[in-house]
Amino acid sequence: MTAAEGSVDSVLLRVEGRAGHLILDRPKALNALTHAMVLRIDEALTAWEQDPAIETVVLTGAGERGLCAGGDIRAIHQDVTAGDGAATRDFWRDEYRLDARIARYPKPFVAVMDGIVMGGGVGISAHADVRVVTERSRVAMPETGIGFVPDVGGTYLLGLAPGGLGAHLALTGAQVAAGDALRCGLADHFVPSSSLPRLLADLADAPVREVLSRYVQDAPPGQLADEREWIDHCYAAGTVEEIVDRLQADGSRAAKEAADTLLGRSPTALKVTLEALRRARELGSLEAVLGQEYRVSCAALTSPDLAEGIRAQVIDKDRSPRWNPGTLAGVTADDVVRFFAPLGAGELALDGGAVTQEVAW
Known part of the structure; x- marks a missing residue:
């Protein structure tokens, strides 16, 4: 039944009948994306777009743990600490372009979001035409925990979530199961x-x-529906400080846990994330939001919190990041605005306009 099969750069390509399969093949690293993997997927999409025998593209992950845990942040840490960040900027440029391409791909793109799907894994799956979750799915944008900001179109997706759900998930990095992934x-x-x-x-x-x-x-019921009252109230506040105050004053255990989580995240990342979400809602198209995210991501390379967050969570694993500034009060409005500064000739170049193409599937 297999018409063609080949594995290069940790992506297995397989054609079965009318379907082309992309299988992320780094199971020991929970299929974390590398630059080579992004380029390999893009090449396959180009070939299959022009092949009339391929009617559907399917994305899955090798192993039992999940589709994709995100980008290879160890490589990012090495690039930031030992280099000038150029390799990471190049990776993000191609990754974000791939995310936009998946969103407007002219053939049905089916993403099987089984198991862990985080960060960059959300980028290559949650913009697809058909997004399938299972009882094992755990979907998250956990970037603030490493001193970073949701990217890969994450602020676009979470900006569209109802009420305060998007801000809650973006700021806390909370994982959601199938029912809540559907709700959001x-x-x-x-x-x-x-x-x-x-x-x-x-x-x-x-x-x-x-x-x-x-x-x-029907998916098993999630828990966010029962928490919408405090989530919507608390995350409607104007600043991160006010959000934390409302969470602490709410009285519910879940709200207190959310406040405690925020107080452990990078203060800079929290404030930039909230601003990015609000700006994303005004930008309209995925391409425009990805352009904004690229500015923010490149600025993060010059912030001490990204390298420190990856060190604490992944390199040394002491789980004790030393954020700089260490408090929300220490992050000024000018500090936040810096992340959105234009990049001039270095801007992410994507075709403008909202994704409006209808895919017949």
Whole structure:
């Protein structure tokens, strides 16, 4: 049944009937994205876009733990501490372009968001036409925990989430299961993980809509619906300081836990994230938001918190980052605005306009 198969740069390419499969193949690293992987996926999309025999593209991850834990932040740490950040800027440029391409890809793109899907993993899946979650899914944008800001179109997606849910997920980095991923607009369909092998096999012979109808079920209820009252109230505050104050004053255990989480995150990353979310809602298109995120990400390379956050979480694993500034009060408005400064000739060049193309699937 396999018409063609090959693995290069930790991405397995496989053609089965009418479907082209992209399989992220770094299971020991939870399929964390490298620059080479991004380029390999882009090359495959180019080839399959021009191949009339390929009617559907399917993205999955190797191993049992998840689709993708994000970008290779160890490589970013090395580039920031031992280099000038140029390799990371090049990686992000191609990664964000890929995210935009997936969003407007002219053939049905099915992302199987089984297991852990975080950061860059959200970027290559949550912009797809068809986003499938399972009872094992754990979706998150955890960037503030490493002194960074949600990127890969994350502020676009979370800016569209109802009420204060997007700000809650962006600032805390909280993981959500299938039901809440659907509620927040990060996924479309729930399929039990036990049905995935049959669903993937059926895509070789039938259109996506027909196959989905056989396997989609109601997702287990999430928990965010019951927490909307305090989330919407607290995250409607004008500043991060006011958000923390409201969370601490709410009285519920969940709100207090959210406040404690925020107080452990990078103060700079929190303030820039809140501003980025608000600006993203005004920008309109994914391409415009990705352009903003590229500015913010490049600015983060010159901030001490990114290298320090990765060190604390991944390199030394002491989980005790020393943020600079160390308090929310120490982060000024000028500090935040700096992250949004234009890059001149270094801007991310994407075709403008909202993604409006209808994909017949």
